[in-house]
Amino acid sequence: MRKLRMGMIGGGIGSFIGDVHRKASGLDGMIELVCGAFSSTAEKSKASGKELLLPEERCYANYEDMILKEKELPEDSRMDFVSIVTPNHMHFAPAKFALENGFHVVCDKPMTLTVEEAKILENLVTSTGLLFALTHNYPGSPMVKQAKAMVENGDLGKIRKVQVHYLQGWMATSVEDSGNKQASWRVDPSKSGVGGALGDIGTHAHNLVEYITGLQVTEIAADLGKFGKGRILDDDGNILLRLENDAKGTMSFSQIAVGEENNFTIRVYGEKGSLEWHQENPNELTTRWIDRPKMVYTPNGHELYPLSLAASRIPAGHPEGYLEAFANVYKNFATHLNASLTDKKIETPDYPTVSDGIKGVQFIHAAVESDRQNAAWVSLK
Amino acid sequence: MRKLRMGMIGGGIGSFIGDVHRKASGLDGMIELVCGAFSSTAEKSKASGKELLLPEERCYANYEDMILKEKELPEDSRMDFVSIVTPNHMHFAPAKFALENGFHVVCDKPMTLTVEEAKILENLVTSTGLLFALTHNYPGSPMVKQAKAMVENGDLGKIRKVQVHYLQGWMATSVEDSGNKQASWRVDPSKSGVGGALGDIGTHAHNLVEYITGLQVTEIAADLGKFGKGRILDDDGNILLRLENDAKGTMSFSQIAVGEENNFTIRVYGEKGSLEWHQENPNELTTRWIDRPKMVYTPNGHELYPLSLAASRIPAGHPEGYLEAFANVYKNFATHLNASLTDKKIETPDYPTVSDGIKGVQFIHAAVESDRQNAAWVSLK
Amino acid sequence: MRKLRMGMIGGGIGSFIGDVHRKASGLDGMIELVCGAFSSTAEKSKASGKELLLPEERCYANYEDMILKEKELPEDSRMDFVSIVTPNHMHFAPAKFALENGFHVVCDKPMTLTVEEAKILENLVTSTGLLFALTHNYPGSPMVKQAKAMVENGDLGKIRKVQVHYLQGWMATSVEDSGNKQASWRVDPSKSGVGGALGDIGTHAHNLVEYITGLQVTEIAADLGKFGKGRILDDDGNILLRLENDAKGTMSFSQIAVGEENNFTIRVYGEKGSLEWHQENPNELTTRWIDRPKMVYTPNGHELYPLSLAASRIPAGHPEGYLEAFANVYKNFATHLNASLTDKKIETPDYPTVSDGIKGVQFIHAAVESDRQNAAWVSLK
Amino acid sequence: MRKLRMGMIGGGIGSFIGDVHRKASGLDGMIELVCGAFSSTAEKSKASGKELLLPEERCYANYEDMILKEKELPEDSRMDFVSIVTPNHMHFAPAKFALENGFHVVCDKPMTLTVEEAKILENLVTSTGLLFALTHNYPGSPMVKQAKAMVENGDLGKIRKVQVHYLQGWMATSVEDSGNKQASWRVDPSKSGVGGALGDIGTHAHNLVEYITGLQVTEIAADLGKFGKGRILDDDGNILLRLENDAKGTMSFSQIAVGEENNFTIRVYGEKGSLEWHQENPNELTTRWIDRPKMVYTPNGHELYPLSLAASRIPAGHPEGYLEAFANVYKNFATHLNASLTDKKIETPDYPTVSDGIKGVQFIHAAVESDRQNAAWVSLK
Structure with missing residues (x-):
């Protein structure tokens, strides 16, 4: 097992849900944020990345850039998956592009704007064999x-x-x-x-x-x-x-x-x-x-x-809350992804997938x- | 103000709601149970009345008997109103008969089986000027x-x-x-x-x-x-x-x-x-x-x-419950009835009426x- | 079983606890209030009695009067027991006098001001065989x-x-x-x-x-x-x-x-x-x-x-509260007293007694x- | 502001409180675990460090080793502070040694076994000007x-x-x-x-x-x-x-x-x-x-x-729990330490200190x- 590398799409500083995804994904020490296309402009994205203590070269101007450039990085340093935390209309395109370029996907809900888009993603998941988690956090x-x-x-x-x-x-x-x-x-x-x-x-x-x-x-x-x-x-x-x-x-x-x-x-x-x-x-x-x-x-x-x-x-008696439940989605996804990277089989993973989407x-x-x-x-x- | 006299229809010993009506009507010392037609047979009715410490002659075989005989009693001892606590199908007939014979009515809900029956009661209430309370207790x-x-x-x-x-x-x-x-x-x-x-x-x-x-x-x-x-x-x-x-x-x-x-x-x-x-x-x-x-x-x-x-x-802090809320319906009805008996005017009385029925x-x-x-x-x- | 007759000491109109005792004792239809020495003066006592719809002749000027005069009434109409609902310093004397004159006692808590007084009551209860209930209501x-x-x-x-x-x-x-x-x-x-x-x-x-x-x-x-x-x-x-x-x-x-x-x-x-x-x-x-x-x-x-x-x-699910718990003390006392009046034996009665006092x-x-x-x-x- | 580097004393894998400290310190992205003396033996310590994905050379056999060797590392990579998560009797010695060697300290409670030890730590904190946080988490x-x-x-x-x-x-x-x-x-x-x-x-x-x-x-x-x-x-x-x-x-x-x-x-x-x-x-x-x-x-x-x-x-409405409260102690400590490293003044920091200890x-x-x-x-x- 190794620490998985996450690239974030959306979630610039000030975003509610971006911060939640960062804290939740980091909680169990199984995932680290390595890069991001955090905002609508390259500048804002870099500013966010800086606050997050990321190296400047891995703060990308947009998701296409990020996906294409990360793809060229050596296997042992490029991101393993993207986490898409943008508003609803910006889920489909980056999810599709990530899958098409071989990256696993974590995506916020609702998955897409239309059922047609949703089915395109499902087909891509099936054809590529890549993993796809939808962050309905409450089942966590x-x-x-x-x-x-x-x-x-x-x-x-x-x-x-x-x-x-x-x-x-x-x-x-x-x-x-x-x-x-x-x-x-x-x-x-x-x-x-x-x-x-x-x-x-x-x-x-x-x-x-x-x-x-x-x-x-x-x-x-x-x-x-x-x-x-x-x-x-x-x-x-x-x-x-x-x-x-x-x-x-x-x-x-x-x-x-x-x-x-x-x-x-x-x-x-x-x-x-x-x-x-x-x-x-x-x-x-x-x-x-x-x-x-x-x-x-x-x-x-x-x-x-x-x-x-x-x-x-x-x-028992030590309350866990929203972030911990959210983290369980990431944790189960990360466990599944780690298993899949090492060809281990695990039980049906307990996190929402593209079909829930x-x-x-x-x-x-x-x-x-x-x-x-x-x-x-x-x-x- | 005097203690009002209640005649009960239904509510023989063992009945859930009859007992509730008795306790609720008695709680504030404004109403006393003086007679009843508690059950489907004269014998059962008398047995119930006996347990309730009522005189035998005021335990009637059926509601018609009770209404007609009470009507003949002197004004200062006959019942003031009936309380109908039977199953749903036995609300309409006794309510109608009581109103027709000059008795005020307290009736359990739902008031009648049909809308037509309900409207007949409303017309009777209007034409007689008698009071009618429906025992939705929760507003109490x-x-x-x-x-x-x-x-x-x-x-x-x-x-x-x-x-x-x-x-x-x-x-x-x-x-x-x-x-x-x-x-x-x-x-x-x-x-x-x-x-x-x-x-x-x-x-x-x-x-x-x-x-x-x-x-x-x-x-x-x-x-x-x-x-x-x-x-x-x-x-x-x-x-x-x-x-x-x-x-x-x-x-x-x-x-x-x-x-x-x-x-x-x-x-x-x-x-x-x-x-x-x-x-x-x-x-x-x-x-x-x-x-x-x-x-x-x-x-x-x-x-x-x-x-x-x-x-x-x-x-404050001394809990009141179901019976006390129920008693508030009776209390407000009794206050209204007492005022009406002495021609006092009171504010719109706060209890459910025939129109709620x-x-x-x-x-x-x-x-x-x-x-x-x-x-x-x-x-x- | 018959309805027990209660005489109240204290509890004039406006009193919190007097009203509680009246509602609680009446709830189950086992006890009726027949007389009282409600206040410090004969006039006030009568005024309270009137509001409670009691006959004037049974509204006494003080507890001594009440106890002595009730004692002279025929057995089938005189009170069976007193209920003492005065402030603490007025518990001992009326309780003692009632016991000495053959009346059972219900008394509010704390029973007396001193341990010596408490023991005098205990001795009286033992020597007379009369019943004594202390109204700790929460065990109800x-x-x-x-x-x-x-x-x-x-x-x-x-x-x-x-x-x-x-x-x-x-x-x-x-x-x-x-x-x-x-x-x-x-x-x-x-x-x-x-x-x-x-x-x-x-x-x-x-x-x-x-x-x-x-x-x-x-x-x-x-x-x-x-x-x-x-x-x-x-x-x-x-x-x-x-x-x-x-x-x-x-x-x-x-x-x-x-x-x-x-x-x-x-x-x-x-x-x-x-x-x-x-x-x-x-x-x-x-x-x-x-x-x-x-x-x-x-x-x-x-x-x-x-x-x-x-x-x-x-x-279940129909809340009972403070009054109902209080009423359980009276109910168990009344059950015991009724049994005792007819020489029936019952299980150890479940209400607080002089020894709790x-x-x-x-x-x-x-x-x-x-x-x-x-x-x-x-x-x- | 930079990410602070933490060395942990105690808290080997399986420890309840060690894991809590790791999750809490990491939650806000202000602190990273860089080294540890996790257990009583060098082997166990290394095994724990491996699971935590730490480099082997920074998994030390004991706290003395860790403190002395980290002290020799370049300023931009050596740990900034120790976090002591051992049972009570093992708080004093490592805290004292860390302070004596110029490291800030986070320490679990109770701070020491004796009042004398506690005062020695207080004196050291005063004389060195180093920061000391005691992890009473509930004020968080x-x-x-x-x-x-x-x-x-x-x-x-x-x-x-x-x-x-x-x-x-x-x-x-x-x-x-x-x-x-x-x-x-x-x-x-x-x-x-x-x-x-x-x-x-x-x-x-x-x-x-x-x-x-x-x-x-x-x-x-x-x-x-x-x-x-x-x-x-x-x-x-x-x-x-x-x-x-x-x-x-x-x-x-x-x-x-x-x-x-x-x-x-x-x-x-x-x-x-x-x-x-x-x-x-x-x-x-x-x-x-x-x-x-x-x-x-x-x-x-x-x-x-x-x-x-x-x-x-x-x-509001998204529950935070025990870990988040715990994390607030670390967060406020980290904010204070970052300010102190850059000579900024901040308001009285809101975390428990040596005097609470x-x-x-x-x-x-x-x-x-x-x-x-x-x-x-x-x-x-």
Whole structure:
């Protein structure tokens, strides 16, 4: 095993998610940032690289440059993979170019703006054999992994009902008009795609439902809201869900839910038991049972499945949070990549891949379509 | 002011809700139980009355008997009002008969099986001038009243989003087949009406949304579930809500949500603030704000509106629960009735009335209709 | 079984605790208030009685009158027992007089001002065979009873450690100087006795520790605080506890803990498991285990002991609170009294008695003595 | 600013706290691990270094070697500071040697076994002008910093009462006898010093009280427990606290509190307001007020002081935990060291220093002395 070399696309100094990716990828000592095309201009990119203590020659003006030049470096120093942390409209092109030039890819979500783009990436991944990780970070949480394992092992029985909501309030007013960069690209269809909050956080909710239950969402009826003045894209949504095996549910997401910070909550009900998880206090998994008192699981605590235990770094009672969950995506990707570099086989790697990316983009488009039809049912297939 | 005399219809010994009505009506010393037609047979009714320490001659064989005989008693001893605590299909006839014979009515929800019946009762209430209370008990909670007052006073700004769920798990298995009386009438359309969980708890959710927000639910798209083996009526439901003033929301209710006891939760989001209330810990009202930290209100605590203060009996920190909230419906009804008996005028009384009853029945039928149409939007008007 | 007749001493209209006793004693339909000596003057007593809808002739000028005159009434109408709800200094004399005249007694805590008085009452109870209930209400809570039963059944193993605190903030400022009647007698040694917060709430904490653990507190080291300006009696205290069987612990109580409403919390640690209960959300009992996840018990929920089940009136998830717990003391007392009136034997009745009263008074005096000696250990025996 | 170079003493692979120090020091990209003397033998040390991807020549056999050889390296590659993560008895010697040889020091707590040793280090720090950080990590939490700032700014008024407990259960059984290395040195006085749980976690509690309140603990009365079979050192303790300005309080700590994971909780009561913080859900600071509802602060949320804002890395609602708090100690130390290397002045750095180390060791010895005298008061001065 060796330390993997990462090149970053996007994520200049000041970027929220770029910094998250850097801290998360570095946490376990398995990955180091070696180069980047951090910004829209060569100057800004270099300035960012300097603050990150990178050598100037590896701070590139754009992703094409980076990919082509890194490709020419000796094998033992060139980057192993790119991490794409740009706004949505800038995921597809660099991901495609990286794959075409032999680099593995870590890419933020939603993967692409269109389903067509998403399928092109999937084909490239298949044809090249390169690895592709999509950074849905919430499945990285130890208690989410315990939830998945409990469902998978049948502890809850057949799943009947799912409730998920992802509520934020930071866009309750027109923050995009007062210089909030995080907001301004999110409300712009040319950068965000057809979905607003839908793509930004609705996709996390969709992904989490499928990750934990192991069931596909098969059709949805979506009623989207555009509450912010002059907004073209949704900033709120309420969705009826139907899943495989006759399960039903609701999803609600919002970026105008005043006062909510990052309230991402899921409840799953089976025939024998149920579970509940709150992202804002991620170190508890509450379970309820047909014949026993409520039980609350904790990371590295009692009666956990291996999938969950593998995701904790420190003893029970020492809280891990958002960054650590995010780091688990990188950690599992890095473990897979290291194995693949040395031809070792490992178990099905536990991180979101290009196929999760396709499903996310399909979900966005289905929700928009359903909303256009006044919340008629639209199939996700 | 004098102690009001109550005659009970239904609620024989062993009944859950009959006992609740007795304890709730008696809590504040304003009402005493003086007679009853507790059960389907004269014998059972007398047995119940005996346990309740009532004189034998005022334990009647059926509601007609009770109403006709009490009517003949001297004014200073005959019952003032009936309290109807029977299963759903036995609400309409006794309510109608009581009104026709000059008795005020307290009635459990849902008020009737059909909208037509509901309107007949409304007409009778109007024409007789008698009082009619519907026992939606949750609006009786001090923190629900604070929530209503905050919205009414504009503290939250214009309401944009509502989320409500009412989740129980006690019917997750086929308890109706193993002698659970509470379950057996609820799954029987001839007793429960067209709605199962919908009528039983969905109506509470609908009522609470309208009570707190002051907004009418205008249209709904409902996807009902029948998870229990052989069930004809819904035991689960997911509903998209549209309200007056362009607010939107979701409702979910269930009696098959394994492990949930009585998880009735509401969240309301306005332009400036939001609030959250959980029935299972009813003595907290959590509020979130656009520019301040989260604030948690408590009964008899700081910065409460009079509507809320009036609903607490004991100092802050001494929890009141389900029975006390229920008792507030009776207390406000009794205050109104006492005022009406002495021709005093009082402010608009704060308890659910016959018009809330109509809305509840409309909601049930609209949801069933929407579900029949595969969750198409159905208007509630 | 018949309805028991209660005469109240103290508790005129406007009294906090008098109203609590009335609501609590009436909740289960086993007790009715038939007479009272509610206030310090005959007029006020009558006024209170009128509001309570009592006949004028049974509203007495003072407790001696009430006891002597009720004694002369026919057996089937005179009161069965007195309920003493006056400030501390007015407990002993009426309790003694009632017992001497053949009436059973319910008495608020602390039972008396001195240990000598307490022992006189104990002797009277023994010699007369009359019943005596002390209204420590918190042991009435279903989850406290579950806690006691779990310890008793050895579920937690040998008890090692106890933490209890009872924190209020309502006396953080000098409220006694601005007409707060609840405060003014509590800060007055002639009415409150040698303990302030100590007697008012410290005794509840002491009682709860012994009720749940089944262990006697054997010695204490107390550091009392007098934070309010000019206060003679403690308004805060911190105590080291030693209990039977080598258990240790801490107690903290306060009426100057700003912002706390009625935060009464206990944690008990055994060799195999531990438990935690919060009065402000009394419907959860959290348990932690050496080899299992945290489990949370709820009233009328799964895996409860009979002692707990008997204390719930309504289904799981329907919160009961302070009044219902208080009512359980009256209910168990009434059940015992009814049995005793008909010579039935019942199991050891589960309500606090005169011997708990003695222990409480001993605890107060020991704590004051320890504090005088700069927190030296003082034995409670 | 440049990346600082760290040499680690102790913390071989498998060590809990060594891994924590590595992740925490690396999180913000300001520090890199360049060398180490990780274990008791040269071989083990090299093996650990290899796993950490360090060059073999910088994996030293012992701390003397490391310090002497690093000293000879060119200034631009030798380590800047040592991080000492060994058991307690191995803090003093390497810290002293590092300071004597011109290296800055980060050291785990408790700083030394004796007060004399502690003062020697303090003198060395003073005489050399080198920096010294003690890794009490809990003050690194954003909500603890908010708590400190609120007290400092007088928001709570004069402090009257403090309650702190630090409860763990992992040593409830004799885990030291079954090969648990974390336990075995902790129960051994030659390695742990005179305090067991006292030194391990009691010192954290003591430090947090002083950090938040800004008040010195002036005297304590300690009742220590040795519940585990054959234990020589305390595994539990209950302590009465007296602080400057007439504040009082309690401390309780335990490693035999079955089922508790890392329950470190503090409550501070002033004349105007109070606050409460729980380490296990560190992203909430609950405050209570004399005239307002309870308010709950969150990292990067509303109305925070700069001291708190500076300690958060990600937006509100994205939980940070133990590692991030720990990383804040390193971050502030690194900022200070970088400034000191370039002769910049910065504000009083916000991390625990050698003087906190002395106080911690004094606290341990005072508690042991008090316990020997049957919980007599012992001064901390």
